[in-house]
Amino acid sequence: MSTPTARVDGRVLSTGTTARFVLLTVLVLVASLSVIEDVNYNVAYWLEPEGNVLGSVGCYYAAGTDPVGDPEEIRLALNRPGVAAALDVCWDRFEHRLPLWLAWLELALLMTSVVVLYWVLPRWKGRRAKVVPLDGQTDPTGEVRRLVDELVAVAGLTRSPQVVIDPAAQTPSAVVFGRWGRYTVCLHGGLLARRSADPAGFRGVVLHELAHIHNRDVDITYGTVALWRVFLAVLLPANVLMTVAFLRRDLLQNPTGIYAATNVPSSVYQLLQTGFLIVLVYLARADVLRTREFYADADAAKWGADPRVWRQGAPASAGAGRGRHMLISFAGLWRMHPAWGQREQALADPVRLFGVQRLPLFLTGAAAFMVADGASGSATLGQGDVPLWAQWACAMLGAGLAAVVVGTIQWRAAVHAVLANQRGPSGIRAGLWFGAGLVTGGMGPSRTAGQWLPERPQFMFLLLLIGVVISWWTAQHAELWARTWQGGTLGPVMLLGLSATWLVFGLWFSWWQSEGYEWAQGRPIIDSEGVLQLYATYYPGLAEAGSDGLSTVVSVQWTLSRLGTDQFVFSSQRFVMWVAGALWLLPLLTCAWHLTSKAPRWARADHVRAGPGLPVRRIVRCAIGGGLLALCTLTMAKALLHDAVRPGSGWLAATLLYDSFGVLVAVTAAMVVAAWVAGNGDRTYRLLTGLVTAGLTALLGLAWSFLLTSVDGCLGRFNVVFDTCGWRPYEGWTHTASTGLDVLGPGVFTVAAALLLIPAIPRRTAPTADVQHTVSLRRRFLVAGVWATTLVFISTSGLPLGHVSSATPDGMAPSRAHLPPASSPQMRSLRVLAWLRYGGQQHLNGIAEHENAFTTAANQSFSYDDTAARVRPVCRAVERGVANARAYFPLPDAEGHRHWKDFLDQSEHAATTCWKAIDTENVQMYREAVEQMQQTYFSHRKVINWTKKNVD
Numbered sequence: 001m002s003t004p005t006a007r008v009d010g011r012v013l014s015t016g017t018t019a020r021f022v023l024l025t026v027l028v029l030v031a032s033l034s035v036i037e038d039v040n041y042n043v044a045y046w047l048e049p050e051g052n053v054l055g056s057v058g059c060y061y062a063a064g065t066d067p068v069g070d071p072e073e074i075r076l077a078l079n080r081p082g083v084a085a086a087l088d089v090c091w092d093r094f095e096h097r098l099p100l101w102l103a104w105l106e107l108a109l110l111m112t113s114v115v116v117l118y119w120v121l122p123r124w125k126g127r128r129a130k131v132v133p134l135d136g137q138t139d140p141t142g143e144v145r146r147l148v149d150e151l152v153a154v155a156g157l158t159r160s161p162q163v164v165i166d167p168a169a170q171t172p173s174a175v176v177f178g179r180w181g182r183y184t185v186c187l188h189g190g191l192l193a194r195r196s197a198d199p200a201g202f203r204g205v206v207l208h209e210l211a212h213i214h215n216r217d218v219d220i221t222y223g224t225v226a227l228w229r230v231f232l233a234v235l236l237p238a239n240v241l242m243t244v245a246f247l248r249r250d251l252l253q254n255p256t257g258i259y260a261a262t263n264v265p266s267s268v269y270q271l272l273q274t275g276f277l278i279v280l281v282y283l284a285r286a287d288v289l290r291t292r293e294f295y296a297d298a299d300a301a302k303w304g305a306d307p308r309v310w311r312q313g314a315p316a317s318a319g320a321g322r323g324r325h326m327l328i329s330f331a332g333l334w335r336m337h338p339a340w341g342q343r344e345q346a347l348a349d350p351v352r353l354f355g356v357q358r359l360p361l362f363l364t365g366a367a368a369f370m371v372a373d374g375a376s377g378s379a380t381l382g383q384g385d386v387p388l389w390a391q392w393a394c395a396m397l398g399a400g401l402a403a404v405v406v407g408t409i410q411w412r413a414a415v416h417a418v419l420a421n422q423r424g425p426s427g428i429r430a431g432l433w434f435g436a437g438l439v440t441g442g443m444g445p446s447r448t449a450g451q452w453l454p455e456r457p458q459f460m461f462l463l464l465l466i467g468v469v470i471s472w473w474t475a476q477h478a479e480l481w482a483r484t485w486q487g488g489t490l491g492p493v494m495l496l497g498l499s500a501t502w503l504v505f506g507l508w509f510s511w512w513q514s515e516g517y518e519w520a521q522g523r524p525i526i527d528s529e530g531v532l533q534l535y536a537t538y539y540p541g542l543a544e545a546g547s548d549g550l551s552t553v554v555s556v557q558w559t560l561s562r563l564g565t566d567q568f569v570f571s572s573q574r575f576v577m578w579v580a581g582a583l584w585l586l587p588l589l590t591c592a593w594h595l596t597s598k599a600p601r602w603a604r605a606d607h608v609r610a611g612p613g614l615p616v617r618r619i620v621r622c623a624i625g626g627g628l629l630a631l632c633t634l635t636m637a638k639a640l641l642h643d644a645v646r647p648g649s650g651w652l653a654a655t656l657l658y659d660s661f662g663v664l665v666a667v668t669a670a671m672v673v674a675a676w677v678a679g680n681g682d683r684t685y686r687l688l689t690g691l692v693t694a695g696l697t698a699l700l701g702l703a704w705s706f707l708l709t710s711v712d713g714c715l716g717r718f719n720v721v722f723d724t725c726g727w728r729p730y731e732g733w734t735h736t737a738s739t740g741l742d743v744l745g746p747g748v749f750t751v752a753a754a755l756l757l758i759p760a761i762p763r764r765t766a767p768t769a770d771v772q773h774t775v776s777l778r779r780r781f782l783v784a785g786v787w788a789t790t791l792v793f794i795s796t797s798g799l800p801l802g803h804v805s806s807a808t809p810d811g812m813a814p815s816r817a818h819l820p821p822a823s824s825p826q827m828r829s830l831r832v833l834a835w836l837r838y839g840g841q842q843h844l845n846g847i848a849e850h851e852n853a854f855t856t857a858a859n860q861s862f863s864y865d866d867t868a869a870r871v872r873p874v875c876r877a878v879e880r881g882v883a884n885a886r887a888y889f890p891l892p893d894a895e896g897h898r899h900w901k902d903f904l905d906q907s908e909h910a911a912t913t914c915w916k917a918i919d920t921e922n923v924q925m926y927r928e929a930v931e932q933m934q935q936t937y938f939s940h941r942k943v944i945n946w947t948k949k950n951v952d
Contacts, residue, residue: 017295019404020288020360021220024281026401027367028227030374031277035235036106037378040098042242059090061834064819064892066827077819086889090838110230118226122178131164131186138165144192148185148206154303155210161185165192172201176209176218183213204309207300214299217292228281236274243270277370283333284363290338294346294353301347310344333359354416356409356425358433364405365437365467372398372513395513399506406434407474407498414478415490419603423684427475428468428756435467442517455522462516466508469752474501476688477587484590484613488601500582507579511563525559535657542653550654553661560742573741577794580748584695585787587688591616592783614689616779619678622693626674627700630667634704637662638718652721656735659709659720663739667701668747672754680760687755694751698743699789706736737797744794819892831892832950843885847907848940850878854914854933867926868918875914875929882908896946903939910936 060066063086065077078084132138139145145163152160161176161183169188178184185206195202212218247267301307332339338346346353375394410427417424439460443453454460474497481493519525535542535554542550563576590613641658674697675690682689708715710732713722722728822828836844857870882904891897910932917925 017288017291018216018220019401019408020284020364021224023364023367023371023401023405024284024288025224025227026397027277027371027374028224028231028281030371030378032110032227032231032235033107033378034374035231035239036103036110038242039235039238040103040106044098056091056095058834058838059087059094061831062090062838062840062892063087063889064831064835066823080819080890082887083889086887089887090889094838110235113230113234114223114226117230118222119179121222121226122182122184125177126164126184126186130168131166134163134165134187144187144195147202151203151206151210151303155207155214155299157210157213161210161213163187165189172198172205174205174209176212177222178218179222180219183218185209185213200306201309204300204305207303207305208296211296211299211303212292215292215295217296221289221292224285228285232278236278240271240274243267243274247271273370276366280363280366280370283359284367286334286336287357287359287363289336291353293338294343297343297347298350298353307344307347310340310347350416354412356413356430358430360409361406361430361433361471362437362440364402365434365439366441367437368398368402368509369438369441370398371401372509376513391513392510395510396502396506399509400502402509403470403502403505404498406430406471407478407501410471410474411478411482411490411494411497414475414482417479418482418600424479425475427472430475431468431471432464434471435464438463438467442512442520454517454520456520459516459520463512465753465756466505466512469749469756470501470505470508472687472756473504473583473691473752476685480587480590480613480685480688482600484593485602486593486600490602496586500586503579503582507576515562535653542657550657553657556661556664557657557742560746563746573745574794574797576745577741577797580745581695581790581794583748583752584688584691585790587614587685588692588695588783588786590614592780614685614692615678615682616782618682619689619693619696620782622674622678623696623700625677626670626693626697627704629673630670630697630701631704633666633670634663634701634708635718637666638708638715638720641720642717655721660735660739663701663705663735664742664747667698667705667739667743668750670701671697671743671747671751675751675755676758676760679755686760687752690755691748691751694748695744695790696786698740698747699786699793702736702740702743702793705739706732708732709735737793740793740797744790819890819894822893828893829951832896832947835889835892836947836951839888840891843881843888844903844940844943847878847881847885847903850874850881851907851933851936851940854878858930864921872915872918875911875918878907878911878933879915882911893950896943896950899939899942899946903936903943906932906936906939 060074063077063083065074078087134145134148136142148163149160159181161178162185164184164186165188166186167189170190170193171188172190172194173188174191175186175188176183177186187206191202191205244267297310332342372395375397376391410425410430414424416422442460442463477497477500478494481497482490485493487493532542532551532554561573563573638659641655641662671694675694678693679686679690706729708718709720710727710729711725712728712731713719714725721731822831854871854874857874858867861867861870885904891900910929913925913932914929917923917929
């Protein structure tokens with residue numbers, strides 16, 4: 001076994017195990033809340049009256065859709081004007097739900113059960129083991145008590161734990177248990193029997209258990225165990241029983257039912273997810289507990305324990321085959337304690353404490369989805385839809401916990417590489433495991449309800465790409481700051497790096513929750529025709545200038561503007577720029593301070609050598625080259641655009657859109673080329689070098705764009721809009737600011753993905769000399785200038801040409817939405833019946849009752865005052881009833897809706913004529929209103945007769 005020349009302190013950074021315990025706790029908690037919500041939903045379903053048997057699902061039928069039908073037809077039906085708003089109202093009214101106080105009571109009972117179990121578990125453990133206290137009878141000389149008190153002082157505990165003995169346990173070990181502030185160390189009888197013969201072993205075992213108390217392992221472990229056991233004993237059986245009952249109904253009792261095709265996959269996925277949750281929590285908990293054992297061993301050794309204590313296991317056979325080794329490793333994943341050989345190896349070389357383990361990364365990726373989905377699904381405890389801001393907050397919660405866990409693992413690996421004078425891990429392999437966990441979590445039942453796999457499984461590759469890029473950047477960023485930071489502690493810079501990782505991952509994770517998974521589920525990414533119509537509403541005449549090329553341009557701009565949207569409550573495009581800026585501005589910041597070959601102060605070790613920072617000269621040279629390349633491509637684009645759009649209706653708006661697209665493509669292409677050249681051959685900071693180069697290239701490209709647009713009209717064949725020469729900085733700024741949103745936002749992420757997918761050409765480089773570096777004043781001015789320019793640009797940029805928005809994510813025009821025909825006569829009848837029961841019958845009868853009241857009031861009125869007092873309020877009531885009816889769903893049949901619309905139009909016209917005639921004292925108009933109101937009887941009967949015919 002090789003021993004490093006200098007021992008690395010395993011606690012130079014936060015261990016990260018506490019964050020993993022928190023992730024597990026949140027995961028189990030949101031799973032518990034999800035089960036409570038499911039149980040409440042089904043109980044409310046059983047308690048609902050017979051007329052509301054479908055609950056909120058019937059709202060979809062009333063809206064003219066089939067919830068288990070073609071997703072494209074559902075989208076077309078729900079995008080009709082007013083249908084989405086009516087669906088929300090219907091959901092609020094007919095959703096199966098229990099009273100809010102009952103949901104809060106269940107939550108209180110859950111937390112009370114966890115607290116009680118946490119409180120009684122230690123006492124139950126002591127009674128089960130039949131332990132006896134360490135007192136005068138078990139320790140007549142008091143020697144054991146004095147030795148334990150001495151070790152408590154060595155461990156730095158402010159309060160001595162209770163010490164008990166388990167006489168029946170003959171193993172030479174001990175165990176610690178208890179609750180907050182009251183811990184118990186249980187010494188096995190075998191340990192006391194060997195104390196005289198092996199005092200070093202007794203000392204090491206006791207110090208190890210005291211290290212668990214010192215590290216707060218007991219509190220965290222027993223809290224998680226209490227929550228997990230409540231979930232297993234109470235909530236999990238209820239969830240499984242309900243799922244099995246529904247599955248039995250759909251497979252045996254009603255296999256050809258209308259919901260069987262979608263319920264069976266959902267039920268099976270529900271059972272699979274439950275099993276996966278159990279495995280995930282068990283493996284993650286076992287991994288964290290094994291890691292805690294390593295740290296307890298390290299603390300015990302630091303406090304003076306003899307390392308020979310851990311030489312109890314038989315060494316692994318050198319001749320063991322690969323298959324046997326894999327079986328042993330797999331079995332070790334399920335153990336709560338590591339093998340003695342692993343513990344001895346971790347003491348000799350702490351690389352295991354710093355290494356990038358694959359299992360935690362995979363489990364963290366899967367847990368991020370389960371936390372976000374569970375928290376979002378149970379945020380309101382079944383009391384209505386979750387607001388968009390709450391969905392975003394839940395996504396950021398899952399992303400934040402995952403970012404802390406993955407980021408801490410990457411930072412510890414980078415720090416160990418610096419302390420051991422080695423090259424740190426690239427982060428790509430770790431990202432593959434993290435991304436695989438994301439893909440696994442994204443395939444859960446909430447993502448694929450009603451089908452076995454996503455309709456477009458290839459889009460799941462985006463999750464893998466997100467995980468790899470995030471991990472790659474975090475690993476390189478951690479190593480860069482660890483090698484260049486000269487402060488006394490890494491805590492502040494690690495917090496800064498983890499915050500950046502959280503923001504970047506949170507941006508794309510929340511985007512996937514709102515947009516990406518819908519792409520995977522089959523929703524069209526873009527409706528180019530609808531988007532072009534939307535842009536035409538803001539730019540008159542644009543539709544006449546439309547072409548296939550223009551449709552492509554507006555589709556790309558629409559898609560880029562949607563990145564990070566749907567759930568944000570602030571300017572999403574600007575937020576994308578802020579997050580993308582962190583990817584290259586934070587690494588650039590390391591170029592502003594003095595670098596030396598001396599060991600960093602935080603390392604507290606003379607053998608550590610400070611590594612080189614970013615290659616500033618190469619970055620600047622490649623950025624200048626990229627800026628010149630951007631200038632060439634910009635001029636080529638303007639030359640092509642000079643005669644591309646002919647004057648006519650909408651030519652100005654079309655020209656500006658084409659010009660913006662040309663700037664985006666030209667500058668982004670220059671960024672990719674410059675980043676690839678700069679990062680080529682730099683194995684340590686290839687991604688960071690490329691991103692900083694791309695950021696500088698983007699600023700230069702946007703500067704060229706501003707200059708060329710400002711002098712448009714003076715460029716001859718390169719003119720785009722103006723024919724007369726002049727200096728127009730306002731036009732230049734508005735055009736540049738609009739394009740910069742995409743260049744400094746999605747453009748930076750495009751560069752990161754390109755650097756990952758485009759391989760580098762390795763080249764030989766001379767080793768870096770171990771000499772003192774200097775930072776010139778020019779370099780600091782460069783960093784300050786780039787930071788200031790970027791921050792000012794992001795803060796002041798906007799959408800000067802007008803913000804184009806739509807109620808639909810893909811930009812489909814409302815005129816294209818329509819009601820798809822019913823798939824069968826039964827489905828047609830079900831639609832009409834649902835429309836009647838969920839509000840149509842109420843609106844139909846309500847208007848008719850008001851019209852009957854009009855007839856009664858009109859017959860009883862013999863003067864103008866009587867008419868004004870009795871008839872006018874009834875006319876107003878009819879008008880309000882028609883308005884409420886129009887806010888409801890259109891009747892989900894073309895023929896039936898014509899009858900319904902005629903009835904509403906006649907009633908509204910009669911009511912309006914009525915109150916206007918009364919207000920103007922126009923007798924002739926009033927007589928016309930009476931006749932019109934009488935005619936509504938026939939249109940009302942047409943609706944009644946049609947519904948009876950199609951329902952029966």
